[in-house]
Amino acid sequence: MVQHASEARLAWCAVANYALSGGVGETRDVLRPGPERSYRPGMSTPHRYSDTVQCVLDSLDDGADPDRAALRDAVRELLADLRTLAPGRSVEVRVPPYGAIQCIEGPRHTRGTPPNVVETDPTTWIEIATGRKSWHEAVTAGKIRASGVRADLSAYLPL
Numbered sequence: 087m088v089q090h091a092s093e094a095r096l097a098w099c100a101v102a103n104y105a106l107s108g109g110v111g112e113t114r115d116v117l118r119p120g121p122e123r124s125y126r127p128g129m130s131t132p133h134r135y136s137d138t139v140q141c142v143l144d145s146l147d148d149g150a151d152p153d154r155a156a157l158r159d160a161v162r163e164l165l166a167d168l169r170t171l172a173p174g175r176s177v178e179v180r181v182p183p184y185g186a187i188q189c190i191e192g193p194r195h196t197r198g199t200p201p202n203v204v205e206t207d208p209t210t211w212i213e214i215a216t217g218r219k220s221w222h223e224a225v226t227a228g229k230i231r232a233s234g235v236r237a238d239l240s241a242y243l244p245l
């Protein structure tokens with residue numbers, strides 16, 4: 087009979103170790119990482135963009151101008167992703183002529199020009215949203231016009 091709690095714990099550990107141990111000469115299969123499973127199951131897979139966004143990225147990588155309709159759809163898709171990631175109405179992100187959204191929590195505007203505005207061209211938006219170019223590189227190069235105290239999207243990019 088077990089007298090103390092510490093003895094009970096030791097007895098349980100000994101039983102558990104015995105139950106988990108294999109028999110003499112027993113071998114166990116080794117789980118090897120493969121393409122169908124990750125050796126780090128808690129980690130997410132790399133972001134996979136839609137076919138439209140990937141098509142535009144491929145065109146930009148090749149140095150060609152992307153198809154206008156594909157560029158429009160890719161810009162709108164990435165804007166929608168930003169709106170989902172950072173819901174709110176305190177910052178307006180404009181990518182003329184294809185789209186504009188309001189995002190990021192905070193005081194919202196209801197009329198006129200909003201106090202926090204980010205505006206850029208479609209190609210730059212695709213590059214910063216997908217991580218091809220950093221937010222700070224684009225601002226430094228003058229490709230992004232950002233005004234207002236909340237107009238820094240670097241915390242939300244790349245998507």
